[in-house]
Amino acid sequence: MLNASLSEISAALATKAISSAELTRLFLDRIRALNHALNAFITVDEERSLAEARAADARRAAGSAAALTGIPVAHKDIFCTRGMLTTCGSRMLANYVSPYDAHVVERFARAGAVLLGKCNMDEFAMGSSNETSHFGPARNPWDRRLVPGGSSGGSAAAVAARMTPAATGTDTGGSIRQPAALCGVSGLKPTYGLVSRYGMVAFASSLDQGGPLAKSAADLALLLEVMAGFDARDSTSVERAPEDYRRDLDRPLAGLRVGLPKEYFGDGLEPGVRRAVGEAVRELERQGAITLEVSLPNTGLAVPVYYVLAPAEASSNLSRFDGVRYGHRAAQYDDLLDMYCRTRAEGFGAEVKRRILIGTYVLSHGYYDAYYVQAQKLRRLIAQDFAAAFARCDVIAGPTSPSTAFALGAKSDDPVQMYLNDIFTIPAPLAGLPGLSIPCGFDDKGLPVGLQLMGDYFSEARLLNVAHRYQQATDWHARVPKDAPL
Amino acid sequence: MSLSHDQVQRLALLARIAVGPGETDAVLAQLNRVLELIEQMQKVDTRGVEPMAHALDLRQRVREDSVTERDQHALFQSVAPAVERGLYLVPKVIE
Numbered sequence: 001m002l003n004a005s006l007s008e009i010s011a012a013l014a015t016k017a018i019s020s021a022e023l024t025r026l027f028l029d030r031i032r033a034l035n036h037a038l039n040a041f042i043t044v045d046e047e048r049s050l051a052e053a054r055a056a057d058a059r060r061a062a063g064s065a066a067a068l069t070g071i072p073v074a075h076k077d078i079f080c081t082r083g084m085l086t087t088c089g090s091r092m093l094a095n096y097v098s099p100y101d102a103h104v105v106e107r108f109a110r111a112g113a114v115l116l117g118k119c120n121m122d123e124f125a126m127g128s129s130n131e132t133s134h135f136g137p138a139r140n141p142w143d144r145r146l147v148p149g150g151s152s153g154g155s156a157a158a159v160a161a162r163m164t165p166a167a168t169g170t171d172t173g174g175s176i177r178q179p180a181a182l183c184g185v186s187g188l189k190p191t192y193g194l195v196s197r198y199g200m201v202a203f204a205s206s207l208d209q210g211g212p213l214a215k216s217a218a219d220l221a222l223l224l225e226v227m228a229g230f231d232a233r234d235s236t237s238v239e240r241a242p243e244d245y246r247r248d249l250d251r252p253l254a255g256l257r258v259g260l261p262k263e264y265f266g267d268g269l270e271p272g273v274r275r276a277v278g279e280a281v282r283e284l285e286r287q288g289a290i291t292l293e294v295s296l297p298n299t300g301l302a303v304p305v306y307y308v309l310a311p312a313e314a315s316s317n318l319s320r321f322d323g324v325r326y327g328h329r330a331a332q333y334d335d336l337l338d339m340y341c342r343t344r345a346e347g348f349g350a351e352v353k354r355r356i357l358i359g360t361y362v363l364s365h366g367y368y369d370a371y372y373v374q375a376q377k378l379r380r381l382i383a384q385d386f387a388a389a390f391a392r393c394d395v396i397a398g399p400t401s402p403s404t405a406f407a408l409g410a411k412s413d414d415p416v417q418m419y420l421n422d423i424f425t426i427p428a429p430l431a432g433l434p435g436l437s438i439p440c441g442f443d444d445k446g447l448p449v450g451l452q453l454m455g456d457y458f459s460e461a462r463l464l465n466v467a468h469r470y471q472q473a474t475d476w477h478a479r480v481p482k483d484a485p486l
Numbered sequence: 487m488s489l490s491h492d493q494v495q496r497l498a499l500l501a502r503i504a505v506g507p508g509e510t511d512a513v514l515a516q517l518n519r520v521l522e523l524i525e526q527m528q529k530v531d532t533r534g535v536e537p538m539a540h541a542l543d544l545r546q547r548v549r550e551d552s553v554t555e556r557d558q559h560a561l562f563q564s565v566a567p568a569v570e571r572g573l574y575l576v577p578k579v580i581e
Contacts, residue, residue, distance in 0.1 A: 099561045192541040206540050236544055304524045315501060322502070324574050329567035336577045337502070345504035353503055357494075357513070358520050360501040374527050376537035381530075383538060416519050432541020457542075 001026055002162040002486055003478075006071060006219045009165060013060065013070045020060070020070025024053035024114050027072050031117065031163045034484055040138045040148075040158040042077050043085045044117035052114045059112065067226060069112030074164040076155050077118040078125055079105050079210070080199040084115070088201045089123040089133040089151075092327045092347030102199025103231045104168055104210050111226045116164050120154025123349045124318065125175055125203045127151050128422055131412050132351040139408070140183060141481035142447055146405040149179030155213050156183035161484035166214040166223055170200060172207045173306050174400075174425025177437035180213055181400035181450020184439045186467065186477060187213040188220045191458050192432035193238035196231030204313035205236070207429040216477050217438060217467035221245040224460060240458070248465040254288030256466065259393030263299040264424055270403045272443025277399045280440035280451045283473055284397065284466070294389040294396065298382045302426040303419055305382065308362050308375035309430075314352075315359025321347060354415065383431040390456045395466055399424055400437040400450030428454050438467045439476040446482070488518045 001009065001023060012018045028046050035041050049072065056070035080086045080098035082105075087093045101109070108115070120138040122130055130137045130153030138154040140146040141161040148157040152169030156179035159167050169176040171189035180187025188211045195210040202208060212223035224245045231237045260281065265274065285291055323329035323343030330342035348356070362371035389396060401421060411418040428435040433454055440451035451470075455463045471477050480486055489497075494514050498505040505513055559572060568575035 097565060099558065099565065193544075232547070232549070235547065236540075236542070238542065298530075301527060301530065304526045307520060308524050308527070319502075323567060324576055325562075326565040327567075333577065336579050338504075339577055340502040341499075341504040344502055345506075348503065353501075353505075354513070354516055354520070356501050356503060357497050357517060358524075360497050361489075361517070361521075362524070364497070364500065370528070371524060373537050374530075374532060375524075376539060377532035377535040378527055378530060380535055380538035381532070383541070414519070415516060416523050419520075419523065430541075 005216060006222050009071055020053040020056040024049050024072050027116055034161055034163055037144055038139050038157050038161055039136055040120055040154040041117045042087055042120050042135050045084055049114055049116055056112055056114055066112040071113055072116040073108055073113040074116045074119050074158055074167040076121055076152050076169050078170055078201045081105050089121040091134045092321050096327055103196035104227055107226050119158055119167055122151035123352050125151040125170055125172055126351050126355055128178055128418055132349055140405045141484035144483050145407055147408055149182035151175040153179045156180050156185055159185045159213050160481050169213050170208055170210050172204050173429060174422045176211050177400050177425050177435055180437040182405040184448030185213055186217055186220055186438045188436040190460055191434045193236050194228045196234040196237050198231055198233040202317040204310040216471055217464050218249055221464045245461050245464055248461045249468040251465050253469050256289040257393040258284055258289045258291045259294035259389050259396045260291055261294050261296045261398055263296050264398035268402050273399050273449050276441030276449035277451055281397055294393055296385040298385050301378050302382055303423055305375045305378045306426045307419060308371050311355040311359035312363050312372055315356045318356055379430050382427055386431045396454040398452055400452040404443045404447035434460050436463050436467055441476055489514055
């Protein structure tokens with residue numbers, strides 16, 4: 001059951017082969033056995049999970065089972081959960097218990113899911129290695145000396161180590177896809193606006209988007225059906241009819257036009273990544289897909305653009321943490337200004353402070369046009385690159401990350417080195433496009449490589465179709481990490 | 487473009503984040519690294535390009551001007567650092 005797909009688990013629950021209480025106990029025991037080494041969870045509340053599981057069993061016995069009734073799911077600790085800590089990986093919110101549930105949390109509860117716990121993450125989702133978490137880094141189940149990626153590193157590590165069948169994450173510049181790649185799991189960043197941001201702690205509001213991480217594309221499709229949908233409480237939530245994301249999973253790939261952006265296959269790609277992604281593209285060709293070279297000429301500017309826009313939005317969003325209404329407040333201060341300054345100096349970690357200061361700078365008088373407006377103009381050029389490419393192809397394929405998982409501490413002294421590693425995941429959110437990452441092999445060190453697929457707006461069903469067909473022909477996604485054997 | 491110590495202290499004040507004298511050098515060095523990175527944007531001529539604030543063309547939704555929330559101030563204030571008689575407490579602002 002630890003290694004089963006969501007539909008297998010659902011079938012086992014429906015036939016009474018296992019109860020939700022038994023299933024939940026199984027995953028809680030797995031978390032208990034592995035979490036001291038992997039640090040994938042910040043909060044686990046066994047009694048609450050088991051109570052939810054028993055309630056799910058009762059609902060099922062009464063004949064009212066929904067899509068995920070009795071299936072355990074973990075949430076990234078950025079989603080507000082009523083009655084359970086929501087820390088966002090920060091000292092600022094280390095003791096914060098939200099008075100309300102995020103929309104995504106409500107949706108999972110309504111679908112019958114059992115909440116297993118809250119997953120570790122980079123502080124306020126700012127990071128690509130999970131090392132900026134106030135609670136210490138989560139570790140990679142393929143090699144515990146390595147990072148799981150970030151910012152949804154705890155979610156990816158937990159799914160990879162089979163501590164949960166599925167988890168939620170958020171993606172602003174790659175925070176679902178990059179950890180999914182580094183941990184050898186599947187992760188989807190939906191089109192901007194598809195999943196409500198209500199109750200999701202804000203980082204960069206024009207980019208932030210919630211999405212699922214799981215063991216397979218088929219599982220992602222089911223999870224997206226639960227997560228997606230209009231919510232009036234998020235002003236950027238898109239009003240569109242609900243979709244069946246599983247409808248096209250088995251559609252043959254014959255005639256599918258796959259664009260390969262030449263900028264994604266240049267220097268700086270690790271040989272193991274190049275080889276595995278190349279093999280994956282050949283598998284798509286074997287199934288009848290037609291590959292063609294496309295160009296996204298402004299790819300090299302995506303990282304600088306992102307590090308203007310995201311910090312600018314963050315500096316505004318994080319101004320709410322002032323030590324007055326919730327969160328940390330400094331113990332000693334002279335006056336109101338001193339209280340703000342000390343509270344924020346103590347409550348935020350180094351990376352978060354760095355980004356707030358950068359954001360403050362690029363928005364300040366005299367620099368606004370040179371940085372912020374210039375970045376917004378380049379953002380449009382990046383979006384136009386994609387529009388031109390999608391006139392010629394149905395999906396874009398390439399590496400999710402230029403490298404496989406790296407050692408803890410390897411990049412933490414040089415923020416810019418860390419930022420540049422996200423070059424392939426940053427463009428899609430700037431344009432608002434959907435993207436997913438699926439495992440496509442291993443490098444010489446035995447570490448998983450991620451294949452990224454990007455599509456036009458609201459083409460999630462197509463992306464999931466391609467990913468599912470690929471996973472029907474390969475078994476990379478079914479491999480169990482060697483530092484977390486079953 | 488690189489920052490000075492004074493500019494870092496000015497930014498820190500604007501951002502309401504205390505940066506101690508012992509930290510300024512390290513913060514300055516890292517901010518300058520990031521500014522070097524974003525400086526790359528300047529090499530592109532973007533005259534005539536419309537700035538893009540948002541991925542989707544969104545319009546503000548309007549709704550009836552009616553009460554949709556119930557009063558939950560006690561619940562919301564239960565997570566506040568300091569509250570008295572329904573009010574958030576802060577250091578004295580007006581003499």
